Amino acid sequence: MSRTEELSRRKGTEDGKSPGRWIALSVLVLAVLLVAVDATVLGLATPSLSEDLKPSGTQLLWIGDVYSFVIAGLLVSMGSLGDRIGRKKLLLIGATAFGLVSVLNAYATSPEMMIVARALLGVAGATLMPSTLALIRNIFHDPKERSLAIGIWGATASAGAAIGPVVGGALLQHFYWGSVFLINLPVMIVLVVVGIKLLPESKNPAKGPWDLLSVALSLIGIIGVVYAVKQVATHGLSWEVWAAAVLGAAMLYAFVRRQHTLAAPLLDMKLFKHRGFSGAVLADLLTVFGLSGLVFFLSQFLQLVQGREPLEAGLAELPAAVGAVVTGLLAGQFARKYSVRVIVTGGLAAIGLALAALTVISKETGYPLLGAALLVVGLGAGFSFTVTADVILSSVPKEQAGSASAVSETAYELGAALGIALLGSIVTGVYQSFTAPASVSGPVADAAHESLGGAVDAARSLDPHTAQVMVGAAQDAFVDGLRLASGVGAAVLLATAAAAWFLLKGQELQDGIEH
Numbered sequence: 001m002s003r004t005e006e007l008s009r010r011k012g013t014e015d016g017k018s019p020g021r022w023i024a025l026s027v028l029v030l031a032v033l034l035v036a037v038d039a040t041v042l043g044l045a046t047p048s049l050s051e052d053l054k055p056s057g058t059q060l061l062w063i064g065d066v067y068s069f070v071i072a073g074l075l076v077s078m079g080s081l082g083d084r085i086g087r088k089k090l091l092l093i094g095a096t097a098f099g100l101v102s103v104l105n106a107y108a109t110s111p112e113m114m115i116v117a118r119a120l121l122g123v124a125g126a127t128l129m130p131s132t133l134a135l136i137r138n139i140f141h142d143p144k145e146r147s148l149a150i151g152i153w154g155a156t157a158s159a160g161a162a163i164g165p166v167v168g169g170a171l172l173q174h175f176y177w178g179s180v181f182l183i184n185l186p187v188m189i190v191l192v193v194v195g196i197k198l199l200p201e202s203k204n205p206a207k208g209p210w211d212l213l214s215v216a217l218s219l220i221g222i223i224g225v226v227y228a229v230k231q232v233a234t235h236g237l238s239w240e241v242w243a244a245a246v247l248g249a250a251m252l253y254a255f256v257r258r259q260h261t262l263a264a265p266l267l268d269m270k271l272f273k274h275r276g277f278s279g280a281v282l283a284d285l286l287t288v289f290g291l292s293g294l295v296f297f298l299s300q301f302l303q304l305v306q307g308r309e310p311l312e313a314g315l316a317e318l319p320a321a322v323g324a325v326v327t328g329l330l331a332g333q334f335a336r337k338y339s340v341r342v343i344v345t346g347g348l349a350a351i352g353l354a355l356a357a358l359t360v361i362s363k364e365t366g367y368p369l370l371g372a373a374l375l376v377v378g379l380g381a382g383f384s385f386t387v388t389a390d391v392i393l394s395s396v397p398k399e400q401a402g403s404a405s406a407v408s409e410t411a412y413e414l415g416a417a418l419g420i421a422l423l424g425s426i427v428t429g430v431y432q433s434f435t436a437p438a439s440v441s442g443p444v445a446d447a448a449h450e451s452l453g454g455a456v457d458a459a460r461s462l463d464p465h466t467a468q469v470m471v472g473a474a475q476d477a478f479v480d481g482l483r484l485a486s487g488v489g490a491a492v493l494l495a496t497a498a499a500a501w502f503l504l505k506g507q508e509l510q511d512g513i514e515h
Contacts, residue, residue: 021139024198025149028132029156030191031095034184035125036160037167045168048177055111062115065230070122072226072413073219079130079406080266084210087131087138088201092192094127099188106178133405137393138202143509147332147390154386158324158378169311214266217255222410224248229418267403277395277404279503280344280388281411286496287348287384288415289422290355290489291377297427297482298370304452305363305475319371323378324385331386332509340387341504345497347383350376352493358486363475384500390509423485430481434473437466452478 049055055063082090101120108114136153140146171179225248231241259265272278302313327347335343354376357369389408396404431452436445440462448455448470455474459467 020198021145023194024139024200025136025152027191027195027198028091028135029153030187031091031128031132032153032156033160034098034187034191035128036157037164038121038125038181038184045172045177045180048172049114052177053108053111053114055114059111059115063111063118065227066115067118067122067125068413068416069223069226070119071126072410073221073223074123074126075130075406075410075413076218076222076267076403077215077406078126079134079403079409081210082127082131082134083203083403086201086203087134088195088199090127091131091135091199092195094124094131095188095191095195098124098128099185099192102181102184102188106181108178129409130403130406133389133393133408135199135202137405139200143394144332144336146393147335147386147509148329150389150393151328151331151382151386154382154389155325155328158321158328158382163321164314166311166314169314209264211258211262211264211266214255214258214262217251217258218266221248221251221255222414224251226414229422230420267407271396271404271407274395275503276340276391276507279500279507280391280395281407282503283344283348283384283388283496283500284408285411285415285418286492286499287351287381288412289419290492290496291351291381292416292419292423297424297485300452301361301479301482302370304456305479316367316370317374319375320378320381323375323380324382325378327379327382328386329382331383332390334383335387335390335509340391340507340509341501344384344387344504345501347380347385347387348493348497348500350380351384352490352497354380355486355490355493359483359490361479361483361486363479387509391504391507394509419489423489426485426488427478427481430484431474431477434477436473437469439466440470448474 049063050060078090078094098121101117101124104117105114105121108117133150133153136146136149140149167183168180171183224244228241228245228248231238231244256269259267259269272281299313299317302308302316308316331343354373357373361369392404392408428451432449434449436448440448444458444461447458452474455471459471462470
């Protein structure tokens with residue numbers, strides 16, 4: 001290699017423009033794609049899994065929830081661990097574990113084994129998302145390239161969530177339920193083999209010890225809060241829910257207090273003093289809060305009210321992913337041209353208006369309105385989520401990128417839990433007010449009032465006319481609840497848009513290349 005070539009190569013590396021950076025990004029988005037797909041495919045596999053493993057109702061809830069509980073509880077800890085031992089190392093260890101534990105999930109032989117396997121998958125999953133975003137922060141030193149890389153990262157997450165039901169539906173038509181986990185293996189093998197070669201290592205040089213007491217406080221605190229809000233949605237208030245909420249809040253308070261006393265905290269609380277960082281995190285949490293209830297209940301609307309097959313319902317929701325992919329790739333460019341707060345506020349307002357449009361839906365609403373609303377939701381989410389992720393990463397020193405990424409991901413998890421719990425309570429409360437036909441017996445009526453799916457199942461034991469009347473009343477009540485929840489979600493998103501306008505005032509994305 002000539003002296004000129006050597007100098008050129010060194011300059012490219014210093015400027016964050018090493019030739020392999022985009023290939024390295026492709027490795028990172030593989031991990032994102034896998035986590036996003038895995039979060040959505042289990043729902044489709046639940047009927048087959050239930051028939052095979054025969055879990056109780058409580059066990060089935062834990063199979064569905066324990067993955068998100070563990071991920072939410074460990075995100076901050078894993079982000080901080082990556083800052084200390086190296087983000088590449090943590091990503092590759094986590095990816096290997098994710099692949100191996102996926103096999104354990106696929107071949108689980110009892111409900112208890114499945115719950116443990118899902119929990120272990122959550123531990124591995126918690127290492128992936130913060131590591132990928134933190135590595136992007138350290139691979140791309142040119143802020144404009146980094147914005148595009150974050151856009152690709154976010155677009156992949158959106159696409160993964162959308163294609164999960166499609167891929168899952170296709171697999172379940174030809175193979176057994178464990179196939180939805182086995183698809184993780186080839187992806188993880190590629191990720192690890194290519195990642196060893198191409199991903200650069202990065203860590204915080206002033207790392208300090210990994211405080212295990214802080215890890216425990218964070219884990220117990222977040223799981224306690226998330227568990228409490230999810231239980232409220234399904235079972236209402238009880239002493240167990242109050243106990244979990246109080247314990248979780250107390251542990252989180254103790255966690256925050258402890259971080260202020262440590263020389264090398266697990267999470268530097270000074271990050272929240274940056275208005276742009278705090279505003280972006282709050283915007284993410286409230287946006288996911290407003291969206292999660294919509295996505296969760298709209299799937300039921302498409303299948304149980306309008307009678308679409310699972311695969312058709314999954315395809316019907318694709319406009320949201322398409323919109324998010326398109327605007328995610330353009331968000332950084334637009335934010336530099338029109339300002340951060342204009343793009344984030346505009347994106348949030350678009351989502352709010354789309355949710356407001358859903359307050360007029362009925363059982364007979366045609367797909368054009370639903371598809372248009374989903375497209376606008378995706379367009380707004382692509383703009384707001386991509387720019388807030390960029391703001392969060394740009395607001396902190398790159399040595400703390402793992403912790404900052406973990407805070408962002410934790411906001412998503414908490415927002416989703418709160419949204420499903422609180423908006424779910426609205427839908428459930430309105431739904432349970434419907435009146436079953438007088439001839440329907442107590443146990444059947446009770447089953448019908450549990451959920452819309454329960455009403456459809458219970459109707460199979462009735463004569464056709466009575467079944468039609470009961471299911472029709474249940475569907476009307478569900479749509480009433482969905483309209484009200486959409487209105488609340490719209491109000492939350494529009495209020496968040498107004499708050500973002502003030503919190504992100506003067507916030508700009510970087511332009512100069514970091515050295």
